[in-house]
Amino acid sequence: AKKPITVTLTGAGGQIGYALLFRIASGAMLGPDAPMRLNLLEIPQGVRAAEGAALELQDSAFPLLSHVEVYDDPKAAFAGANVALLVGARPRTAGMERGDLLAANGGIFGPQGEAINAGAADDVRVVVVGNPANTNALIAAAHAPDVPSDRFTALTRLDHNRALGQLAMAVDTPVGDLRGVTIWGNHSATQFPDVAHATAAGDPVPALLAARFGGVDGAREWLVDDFIPRVAKRGAEIIEVRGSSSVASAASATIDHVRDWVAGTPEGWTSAAVVSDGSYGVPEGLVCSFPVESTGGAWHIRQGLEVDAFAAERIAASVAELEEEREAVRALGLL
Numbered sequence: 580a581k582k583p584i585t586v587t588l589t590g591a592g593g594q595i596g597y598a599l600l601f602r603i604a605s606g607a608m609l610g611p612d613a614p615m616r617l618n619l620l621e622i623p624q625g626v627r628a629a630e631g632a633a634l635e636l637q638d639s640a641f642p643l644l645s646h647v648e649v650y651d652d653p654k655a656a657f658a659g660a661n662v663a664l665l666v667g668a669r670p671r672t673a674g675m676e677r678g679d680l681l682a683a684n685g686g687i688f689g690p691q692g693e694a695i696n697a698g699a700a701d702d703v704r705v706v707v708v709g710n711p712a713n714t715n716a717l718i719a720a721a722h723a724p725d726v727p728s729d730r731f732t733a734l735t736r737l738d739h740n741r742a743l744g745q746l747a748m749a750v751d752t753p754v755g756d757l758r759g760v761t762i763w764g765n766h767s768a769t770q771f772p773d774v775a776h777a778t779a780a781g782d783p784v785p786a787l788l789a790a791r792f793g794g795v796d797g798a799r800e801w802l803v804d805d806f807i808p809r810v811a812k813r814g815a816e817i818i819e820v821r822g823s824s825s826v827a828s829a830a831s832a833t834i835d836h837v838r839d840w841v842a843g844t845p846e847g848w849t850s851a852a853v854v855s856d857g858s859y860g861v862p863e864g865l866v867c868s869f870p871v872e873s874t875g876g877a878w879h880i881r882q883g884l885e886v887d888a889f890a891a892e893r894i895a896a897s898v899a900e901l902e903e904e905r906e907a908v909r910a911l912g913l914l
């Protein structure tokens with residue numbers, strides 16, 4: 580029998596955790612031939628909820644699931660982890676300043692980075708979902724000096740998938756026919772969803788948009804007034820319509836991210852926040868969303884895409900926000 584892959588999930592008693600667990604255990608993330616054990620990490624208040632989810636996993640009789648364990652100690656939960664899904668975070672509550680939020684999350688992601696450094700498997704792959712995701716990943720990576728920094732990523736695949744959904748409607752093409760969409764920057768309202776290089780069943784999307792919206796200016800107007808803000812603020816729209824934040828779509832994007840990281844991106848590129856190597860002028864070390872391809876089990880930033888003035892301005896604005904966050908956590912002594 581194959582040795583099970585150890586998957587550690589934090590925030591396992593929360594909403595996204597609940598949606599993720601059953602898809603992971605079904606094999607959607609690591610494939611139909613990969614048995615796994617699940618380590619669920621929670622804070623003491625969340626342990627009962629995680630234990631309840633563990634009971635339901637048992638009741639689902641997933642053939643690939645060899646073992647489930649619930650922990651409230653990061654060191655124990657990350658021991659031997661091959662895949663670490665960092666979903667649990669401290670949400671912003673009323674009256675909380677940004678500094679307070681960064682500090683509270685630093686208190687979570689610093690120790691989790693240390694625990695990963697101390698005991699995770701040599702091939703550990705980390706994706707941070709909990710917000711502020713990019714900067715939480717930066718903090719975790721900084722506390723894991725023995726783990727190559729390219730193993731730390733933050734999720735922008737949900738933003739990417741949201742962009743695909745909106746674009747598919749606009750050009751009247753199934754999402755599966757779209758390629759070459761990119762989310763640049765921070766997983767926040769400053770992100771830049773970029774369709775300049777996108778194709779729909781092989782046809783250039785900018786031309787399709789110009790045809791649909793009465794020319795290049797109409798297409799630009801749609802991008803600026805409709806598409807970009809709709810994608811960037813989709814989380815708020817979901818809360819307004821659904822009465823609760825994005826859960827199943829966030830879980831689904833997390834599955835997509837890890838599946839592609841392990842198995843490779845099928846064709847073209849996707850989006851993920853990875854540690855910058857200076858590509859596209861993004862300062863080295865920032866955890867920034869880029870166009871990425873996965874080959875050989877590693878993310879590679881897609882090189883050589885032309886960035887026009889329109890895109891450059893938006894990328895710069897989101898990167899400036901990431902730099903501010905990095906300065907703020909530095910000042911708090913979290914890096």
Ligand code: NAX
Binds near residue numbers: 595710766824829
């Ligand atoms: P929930 O509040 O339902 O669940 C979070 C769980 O994390 C709770 O059970 C809590 O007890 C646990 N937790 C808190 N601190 C922990 C710690 N130190 N160790 C282990 N567990 C801990 O939130 P949910 O809706 O599941 O969202 C989770 C996170 O995902 C939030 O930070 C949210 O902002 C973020 N999101 C990120 C997205 C992305 O695209 N990157 C999209 C969806 C989502 O908004």
